[in-house]
Amino acid sequence: MKRVLGPALAAAVAAAAVALLVFGLGTQGASRALDNAVDQGRRPVAPDRTLPMLGAPGSRSLASYRGKVLVLNFWASWCTPCAAEAPLLEQAQHQLSATGTGTVLGVAYKDLTPDALGFVHSKHLDYPSLRDSDGALAGAYGTDELPETFVLDRQSRVVAISRGQITRPAFLAQAIAKAQTG
Amino acid sequence: MTARAAGVALVALVALCLAAPTAGAAAPRASLTDIESQVMCTTCGVPLSIAESPQADRERAFIRTLIARGQTTSQIKQALVAQLGPGVLGLPERHGFALAVYIVPIALIALLSVALAVAVPRWRRRGQDDDEDPDAPARQLSADDDARLDADLARYPG
Numbered sequence: 001m002k003r004v005l006g007p008a009l010a011a012a013v014a015a016a017a018v019a020l021l022v023f024g025l026g027t028q029g030a031s032r033a034l035d036n037a038v039d040q041g042r043r044p045v046a047p048d049r050t051l052p053m054l055g056a057p058g059s060r061s062l063a064s065y066r067g068k069v070l071v072l073n074f075w076a077s078w079c080t081p082c083a084a085e086a087p088l089l090e091q092a093q094h095q096l097s098a099t100g101t102g103t104v105l106g107v108a109y110k111d112l113t114p115d116a117l118g119f120v121h122s123k124h125l126d127y128p129s130l131r132d133s134d135g136a137l138a139g140a141y142g143t144d145e146l147p148e149t150f151v152l153d154r155q156s157r158v159v160a161i162s163r164g165q166i167t168r169p170a171f172l173a174q175a176i177a178k179a180q181t182g
Numbered sequence: 183m184t185a186r187a188a189g190v191a192l193v194a195l196v197a198l199c200l201a202a203p204t205a206g207a208a209a210p211r212a213s214l215t216d217i218e219s220q221v222m223c224t225t226c227g228v229p230l231s232i233a234e235s236p237q238a239d240r241e242r243a244f245i246r247t248l249i250a251r252g253q254t255t256s257q258i259k260q261a262l263v264a265q266l267g268p269g270v271l272g273l274p275e276r277h278g279f280a281l282a283v284y285i286v287p288i289a290l291i292a293l294l295s296v297a298l299a300v301a302v303p304r305w306r307r308r309g310q311d312d313d314e315d316p317d318a319p320a321r322q323l324s325a326d327d328d329a330r331l332d333a334d335l336a337r338y339p340g
């Protein structure tokens with residue numbers, strides 16, 4: 001029994017180390033599980049975190065927006081494409097506010113608060129933003145480049161994804177229309 | 183005055199002499215060079231001291247602002263963590279695979295502790311068993327070792 005215990009323990013430790021290595025290598029790349037689900041016509045549940053508000057007291061989670069269409073946009077003040085697409089998002093915000101059906105929600109990704117607020121003011125953005133200081137929420141969406149936009153329906157399910165700058169205004173209009181159904 | 187009392191007094195005097203110059207000294211002023219070698223560019227993934235990116239420039243500007251306000255290095259690093267998360271200090275993230283950095287060392291220490299807790303009593307027991315049995319037969323030497331021992335012993339008189 002004694003002779004078996006030592007080698008068995010060593011084998012178990014080695015197997016655990018190999019499993020840990022495989023797991024680590026398998027999780028290195030940004031997750032595209034949401035994209036795969038949306039491409040297959042499904043509506044995956046949107047990952048959620050409670051984050052502090054940018055330029056306002058308190059914190060909010062995505063769940064607090066349930067019942068509304070949500071255009072979730074990851075941005076940063078140092079991101080040039082984010083600045084380029086901001087007018088499209090502001091236009092979408094006006095439309096959603098006018099109908100009362102939803103809102104755009106920005107997520108400032110690893111951005112210093114003064115810089116992020118400067119971006120909001122310079123672009124005259126009316127929609128609220130959260131602060132994702134450590135990138136935990138972005139990581140849950142597999143966000144590894146900015147900007148990225150996720151459109152959520154009233155049940156906080158992802159219906160459309162834009163990895164990169166939104167260049168077609170029709171994308172937002174179509175995604176919001178899709179989110180308003182079902 | 184005994185020798186011990188004299189020694190204690192001497193030590194106290196030396197300690198007082200060493201502490202006196204630093205008692206009135208102010209905390210060292212924070213410097214950008216010092217701080218940027220201790221923090222990361224959060225989007226570049228490299229130390230801020232070698233990072234070249236818009237975000238790195240903004241981090242440096244933020245640090246300079248806090249230095250101008252008279253904040254210490256510790257305060258500035260805390261402010262950076264509040265703004266950019268613990269990753270700005272180069273600490274591993276606390277989710278996903280990065281958790282292994284924290285878990286694996288603890289698991290290894292726990293495993294080694296269990297192994298020692300099991301093995302050490304056994305070794306001690308084995309040693310005690312040998313000591314308690316003086317009549318236990320000695321280990322047998324090989325024929326060659328036996329002959330060499332006899333030859334060595336033959337060199338000594340008596």
